[in-house]
Amino acid sequence: MLIEIATKDARLGMYVHAVEGGWLASPFWRSHLVLSKPSEIAKLVKAGIATITIDTSKGVGPAQAAPPAPPVDDVPAIADRRVASEDAPYSGPERRLRKRGSSELDRARETVERSKEAVSRMFAEVRMGNAVDAADVSPLVDEIAESVARDATAMLKVTRLKNKDEYTYLHSVAVCALMINFARRLNLPEDEVRDLGMAGLLHDIGKMSVPSALLDKPGALEPGERSVVQSHPVKGHQLLSESENISAAVLDVCLHHHERVDGTGYPERLTGEQLSLHARMSAICDVYDAVTSNRPYKRPWSPSEALARMRSWEGHFDPALFAIFIESIGIYPVGGLVRMGDNKLAVILTANDEDPTAPRVRCFYDIPAQAMVPHRDVDTGGGASHRTILRSERGEHWFGDNWSAIHAQVQAGPVDDAAPRRTAVGA
Numbered sequence: 282m283l284i285e286i287a288t289k290d291a292r293l294g295m296y297v298h299a300v301e302g303g304w305l306a307s308p309f310w311r312s313h314l315v316l317s318k319p320s321e322i323a324k325l326v327k328a329g330i331a332t333i334t335i336d337t338s339k340g341v342g343p344a345q346a347a348p349p350a351p352p353v354d355d356v357p358a359i360a361d362r363r364v365a366s367e368d369a370p371y372s373g374p375e376r377r378l379r380k381r382g383s384s385e386l387d388r389a390r391e392t393v394e395r396s397k398e399a400v401s402r403m404f405a406e407v408r409m410g411n412a413v414d415a416a417d418v419s420p421l422v423d424e425i426a427e428s429v430a431r432d433a434t435a436m437l438k439v440t441r442l443k444n445k446d447e448y449t450y451l452h453s454v455a456v457c458a459l460m461i462n463f464a465r466r467l468n469l470p471e472d473e474v475r476d477l478g479m480a481g482l483l484h485d486i487g488k489m490s491v492p493s494a495l496l497d498k499p500g501a502l503e504p505g506e507r508s509v510v511q512s513h514p515v516k517g518h519q520l521l522s523e524s525e526n527i528s529a530a531v532l533d534v535c536l537h538h539h540e541r542v543d544g545t546g547y548p549e550r551l552t553g554e555q556l557s558l559h560a561r562m563s564a565i566c567d568v569y570d571a572v573t574s575n576r577p578y579k580r581p582w583s584p585s586e587a588l589a590r591m592r593s594w595e596g597h598f599d600p601a602l603f604a605i606f607i608e609s610i611g612i613y614p615v616g617g618l619v620r621m622g623d624n625k626l627a628v629i630l631t632a633n634d635e636d637p638t639a640p641r642v643r644c645f646y647d648i649p650a651q652a653m654v655p656h657r658d659v660d661t662g663g664g665a666s667h668r669t670i671l672r673s674e675r676g677e678h679w680f681g682d683n684w685s686a687i688h689a690q691v692q693a694g695p696v697d698d699a700a701p702r703r704t705a706v707g708a
C-alpha cells in the first residue's frame with residue numbers, strides 16, 4: 282500500500298516509492314530506495330523534500346518503523362525497571378522446540394527455576410546487608426553453563442519468559458546464559474566463560490540497594506528517581522568489592538554494563554577504547570534481554586526485531602562485537618547479510634515467528650563465482666546446505682561503498698530481476 286508521509290517521519294526500513302518533486306529532486310540516484318541508514322533520511326530532509334511516498338508492502342510502515350537510539354536517560358526504562366504485566370511473552374510453542382521434544386526444554390526449565398530461586402535467595406541476603414561469596418554462586422553458574430552447552434536455544438528461550446515478580450532474578454539468569462553463550466562463540470577459555478557467567482548473574486546486584494518502589498514504578502521516573510536507579514552499578518561494584526572471591530571481570534561488568542561506546546553511558550562515560558571486552562559484551566547482553574522482555578507500557582520486541590533495532594542504534598554497542606553476538610544466538614535481524622551453506626550471500630527478508638532461527642532469505646550472490654545471481658527466496662531450516670545459514674557477513678567487506686545500493690536493490694527488487702554479472706569483490 283502506498284502512503285504519503287512527512288519526510289521528518291521517515292524511519293529506517295521504509296521503502297521509498299516516490300519523493301515530492303519527483304526523483305530529479307531526490308538526493309539519490311536510485312528510483313526506489315529502502316532507507317537503511319540514518320544518513321539517508323538526513324539527506325532527504327536536507328534536500329528540502331517535505332513528503333515521501335512509502336510502499337508498506339515492501340518495507341515497514343509508520344507504526345512499525347525502527348526507532349532511533351533512545352536517549353541515554355531512557356535506558357534505565359529499558360534495562361533497569363521491573364515489568365508490570367503478568368503476561369509471559371512468547372508462550373506459544375516454537376516449531377523447532379516442539380520437534381526437539383520436551384526433554385531439553387524441560388531440563389532448561391528446571392535449571393532456570395532452580396537458578397531463579399537461588400538468585401532470589403542471594404539477592405534477599407544482599408538486601409539484608411550480607412555479602413556475596415563467589416564460591417556459593419559457582420555451582421549455579423556451572424549448572425547454567427552446562428545447560429547452555431547442551432542446548433543454548435532452549436535455555437535462551439526459557440529465560441525470555443518472565444512475569445513481573447521474577448523479572449529481576451530471571452534477567453540475571455538470562456544475562457548469565459547470554460554471556461556464557463557469547464563468550465564461547467568468542468572462543469574464550471572456559472575459566473573466563475564461567476567468570477563471565479558469574480558476571481552476568483551478579484551484574485545488577487546493586488539494584489538491591491534501590492527501593493523496590495522505584496524499580497516497580499510504572500511510567501516515567503523523575504530526574505531524582507532516575508539518578509537513584511542509575512546508581513546501581515556503583516552500588517553493586519561497592520558491594521562486590523567487599524565480598525569474597527569476586528574476580529576483576531565480575532567487578533568490571535557490574536560497574537560498566539551501562540556504558541556506551543560513544544561515551545554517553547554511565548556511570549563513568551567511558552568510550553569503546555576505554556571499555557574492556559567484557560564490559561562491551563555485557564552492554565549487549567543486558568539490553569537484548571531487557572528489550573525482549575515485557576515492560577510496563579511496551580510490548581516486548583521479538584528477538585529478530587530487537588537485533589534489528591539494536592543494530593541501528595549508532596554509538597551504543599561495539600558493532601563488530603554485536604555481529605558476533607547475533608551469531609551466538611543464531612537469530613538474524615531482518616535486512617542482515619548472511620552466508621549460506623552453498624556459499625551464496627543472502628539478505629534476511631522476514632523473520633519466522635514460529636522459529637526465530639529459521640528466517641526467509643533472498644540469495645543474490647555466488648561467492649566462488651564472484652558474481653551476482655538471479656534472486657532466489659529461500660525458507661531456511663531443514664538441513665539442506667542451501668537452506669542453512671552459516672554466519673553473518675559484513676556487506677562492506679564484500680561490496681565496499683556499493684553495499685548500501687546493492688542492499689537496497691536486493692531488498693526491493695523483484696525475485697528474478699538480477700541479471701548475472703560480475704562484481705568487484707572487496708578484500
Ligand SMILES: [Fe+2]
Pocket residue numbers: 360361484485513538539
Ligand atoms: Fe543494570
